Amino acid sequence: MQATLDSFRDAVRHATETRTPLRLRGGGSKDFYGQAMHGELLDTRAYRGIVEYDPAELVITARCGTPLAEIEAALADKRQMLASSRRISRHRANRAPRRSAAPWRLACRGRAAV
Numbered sequence: 001m002q003a004t005l006d007s008f009r010d011a012v013r014h015a016t017e018t019r020t021p022l023r024l025r026g027g028g029s030k031d032f033y034g035q036a037m038h039g040e041l042l043d044t045r046a047y048r049g050i051v052e053y054d055p056a057e058l059v060i061t062a063r064c065g066t067p068l069a070e071i072e073a074a075l076a077d078k079r080q081m082l083a084s085s086r087r088i089s090r091h092r093a094n095r096a097p098r099r100s101a102a103p104w105r106l107a108c109r110g111r112a113a114v
Contacts, residue, residue: 004046011042026065050074 021039048065
């Protein structure tokens with residue numbers, strides 16, 4: 001991991017010295033989003049992994065190159081999901097919503113918001 005961080009630092013330092021924009025990119029799933037892509041590519045996929053996960057506190061910390069599927073799999077093991085996840089199991093989709101249950105959100109940082 002240290003070698004990856006060193007390469008990131010060197011790329012940022014070089015971009016700063018040459019006044020060249022950087023284009024941070026993970027899996028590239030959102031390359032189509034927004035304006036034209038400019039800048040020197042800084043691929044973050046090598047810096048991946050879940051650093052900490054506390055299911056009781058609903059907090060997960062992951063490195064910038066961690067695939068979303070890896071995070072979702074870790075959460076699913078504890079029957080949790082991201083608040084932004086649109087995937088609904090068949091079981092939940094076929095039953096009536098509970099009115100008394102307050103929705104919860106899994107925060108990327110800090111505490112869970114209700």
